Amino acid sequence: MNGVAAPIVAAEPAELAEFLKPRRGVSVVMVVYMTGEALEESLACVLRDPLVDELVVVDNGSSEAEAHVLRSLAARDPRVVLLSGHGNVGFARGANLGARKARGDLLVFLNPDAFLQPGCVAELVREIESRPAPCVVGGRVLNADRSEQRGGRRGDITPMSALLSFSRLAQRVPGWRRFEVHWESEAEPEAAAAVPTISGACFCMRREDFDAVEGFDEGYFLHVEDVDLCWRVRRQGGQVLFHPKAEVIHLGHTSQTSPLRVEFHKGVGLARYFRKRAETLPQRLAACLLSPLVVGAALARPLLWRLTGRAT
8 A cells, every 4th residue: 555545444355245145246437537646545445345346447547657557457457447548538428438348237336536445345235136226325435534424425406405505504594404415414324225315436236227327427527427317316216325334435635636627517517417407497597597606606616715724
């Protein structure tokens, strides 16, 4: 390990549970773009898991050093499939490329700065096999100090809930509490529980479910594609589940990409999502009018962070 996650990454692999020995194949799909030094440790955590049959790495554009690491890993480990040379096609399209290449019947999508904890994949696989289709099971996303990360389980994201939640009015006004998007401060469920939205940092889907909802919407370049996927699963009568025992540590903010660029894509994605969800003519008009405000608010966030010294 190079030290980034040495204190938080489990050194021992999880034991292979008896009920999982006769099982469907598991493919982990990871989209990589200028991740930084967390990448090698994230890859190592995946390959230590005894349930992972295949790791499909979609290289949307890495530094030469990272590209060399990926090529070397693919050359020495037959479980690793490397897709590269296509350029930065965005997360949604990259994830779809990886899913199409993967051979497993169960797909685990994992961020390249996230570290699977022992038993995470086993819990995801165990839970999803008994659920009606379509289904998404998201892991419990943790910070490095093992506190629950913001965004791991969320409410339904609408223009109203986004406005009241991001302005923190949903926290301050008791009657508006139901509009709070972020649920990490709520009591943790004892078992997998239905939520409107989970984090794209780590989640599992059966291949047939992923295909049934037509995968990620490639109209999103970066961010909000996970929100959109959860919405489409629910719209088809499926389930979105948060699993408190499927733990993954997500560093976040490791990308070497400009924060301004990241927030721009987040704003564009959120504006697109609101337009997509609008059903009536008044809703569509409102979504179109809100779009520049949503993008502007997203662009203002990095400036606010710099002024206040906060990253949330």
